[in-house]
Amino acid sequence: MKKVIVIGSSTGGPGALEDILKELPANLPVSILIAQHLAHPFTKTLVERLQIVSKLVVSEAKNKEILEPAHAYVIPGDSHCFLYEPGPRIALLPAEDLPKPSVDMGFTSVAEHFGPDTIGVILSGMGNDGVIGAKAVKQLGGVILVQNEATSVIFGMAKRVIESGFYDKILSLPAIAAKLVELITT
Amino acid sequence: MKILIVDDSKFMRNVLLDILSKGNHDLIEAENGKIALEKYQAEKPDIVLLDIIMPEMDGMEVLKKIGQQAKVIVISAVGQEKMVEEAKSLGALNYIVKPFDNEKVLEVIMAVK
Numbered sequence: 478m479k480k481v482i483v484i485g486s487s488t489g490g491p492g493a494l495e496d497i498l499k500e501l502p503a504n505l506p507v508s509i510l511i512a513q514h515l516a517h518p519f520t521k522t523l524v525e526r527l528q529i530v531s532k533l534v535v536s537e538a539k540n541k542e543i544l545e546p547a548h549a550y551v552i553p554g555d556s557h558c559f560l561y562e563p564g565p566r567i568a569l570l571p572a573e574d575l576p577k578p579s580v581d582m583g584f585t586s587v588a589e590h591f592g593p594d595t596i597g598v599i600l601s602g603m604g605n606d607g608v609i610g611a612k613a614v615k616q617l618g619g620v621i622l623v624q625n626e627a628t629s630v631i632f633g634m635a636k637r638v639i640e641s642g643f644y645d646k647i648l649s650l651p652a653i654a655a656k657l658v659e660l661i662t663t
Numbered sequence: 664m665k666i667l668i669v670d671d672s673k674f675m676r677n678v679l680l681d682i683l684s685k686g687n688h689d690l691i692e693a694e695n696g697k698i699a700l701e702k703y704q705a706e707k708p709d710i711v712l713l714d715i716i717m718p719e720m721d722g723m724e725v726l727k728k729i730g731q732q733a734k735v736i737v738i739s740a741v742g743q744e745k746m747v748e749e750a751k752s753l754g755a756l757n758y759i760v761k762p763f764d765n766e767k768v769l770e771v772i773m774a775v776k
Contacts, residue, residue, distance in 0.1 A: 557742065561718050562671040562694065568716060574742060581741045585761050586716075592674045609741045613762035617678070 480507045480594040480661055481544065483587040485580030485610060487514040487602025489630025491523055493650055494600070495530050498549060500654035503532035507661055508544040510558065512583040514576045514602065517554035524551050542567045552578035559586040576606045580634070584610025588617045595619030596660055598653060599638050601629040608634075611643040620645050620660060622653055665689040666772070667708040669699040669725070670738065671717045679712060682765045683772070696720025703729055710775055711735045713755075715746050723749060730754025734775050738763075 486493060490513045498509075515523060520537060527549065528535040538550040543564040552558040556569035557579045572578060580599070584607065588595045597614040599607045601624055611621045621644040626632040628650040638644050648656055666688050668679045676692050683690055691706055693699035697719045703711065711733050715722035722737060723746070729735070730753040737750040737758040747758050757771050 559716050559740070560672075561716060562673070563718070565672075570716075579742055585740050589672045589675045589761065592678075609762065616762050617674070 480596060481587055481591045482507055482509040482596045482598065482657060482661075483512070483584050483610075483614075484509065484598045484600060485512045485584060485602075485607045485634065486600035487576065487604060487606070487631070487634060489601030490514070491526065492601075492630070493624060493628075494523070494527060496650050497598075497600075497654045497657070498527050498531035498533065498535070500651075501531065501533060501657065504547060505533060505658075505661065506546045508546060509533070509549040510538070510544075510583060510587060511549060511551045512558065512578045512580045513551065514578070514580075514606070515554045520551050520554040527551070538567050538569065540567060540569045552583060554578065557582045559583075560590045562590070565590045576604060580607040581609040581613075585613040588613040588619055591619070593618030596657065597621045598657070599623045599635045599644075600650075600653075601631050602634040603631045604633055605637040606634060608637050608641045608643070611638045611641065615643040622646050622648055622656060624653060625649050664709040664772075665691065665706065667691045667693060667699065667702055667706065667711045669693045669696070669711060669717070669722070670714040671695055672714075675714070679768065682768050686769070686772070696722065696725040699725050700728055703733060709734060710772060712738060712759075712772075714738045715743060715750065716740075723753065726750055726753035726755060736771055736775070 543566045623635040
């Protein structure tokens with residue numbers, strides 16, 4: 478598996494995630510790591526929602542799990558997620574601070590392991606979690622896509638990332654899935 | 664100076680090797696805490712650049728063993744302030760937060776006496 482997708486989202490994220498995941502093909506040769514700000518029991522519900530619409534395998538991320546292709550991992554709401562070798566595999570650390578799971582930590586760790594093969598996506602949401610993560614991805618040669626204002630429920634995180642300059646493209650929600658497939662297959 | 668770079672990500676070790684290769688340093692790598700301890704004993708580096716989250720033995724475990732004798736700079740990520748404090752109490756001299764700028768790494772290395 479060469480590339481990886483990491484997605485960060487908050488308010489308005491679950492709906493946007495459904496729209497993206499339903500468009501991705503079953504044989505997608507990459508893993509997707511999802512950092513959606515959500516309390517713990519609700520990340521389980523999100524997994525169920527996403528599994529209904531997606532052709533990929535969707536599950537809550539578990540400690541020590543090796544990343545598999547065609548699989549979307551939702552980080553549990555009570556954890557921050559890092560990757561470690563060999564694998565790379567998932568390490569979940571208990572999260573006390575808000576927001577959680579941290580988009581910044583997830584993006585930074587994915588970028589560390591996949592470097593230029595990292596594709597980060599910032600979707601709808603409030604706050605500025607994701608700016609540092611986007612910086613990490615861009616610094617290490619990866620690509621950052623952000624959801625545009627018109628299709629966002631809350632244009633906060635994406636706006637902050639755009640202001641920081643650490644992004645490549647601003648896209649409408651329907652255009653994001655198509656761009657992901659293009660980036661992965663080229 | 665002889666510098667031991669400890670990080671489980673080969674990509675990050677390469678990033679650090681690239682940054683530090685511009686100075687006149689002798690660079691050694693280790694991909695986990697266990698190997699880091701072996702290389703520390705064998706090579707006696709002047710500085711240890713130590714990632715916190717690693718398999719086998721993490722950065723904290725390494726610090727417990729060598730924190731009082733080695734000059735250790737911890738590499739942490741955003742949001743790991745508590746771990747940085749713990750690392751300092753175990754003897755770490757300084758820390759670098761990821762994502763870092765190349766200049767910051769060189770600055771912190773140069774500041775080690």
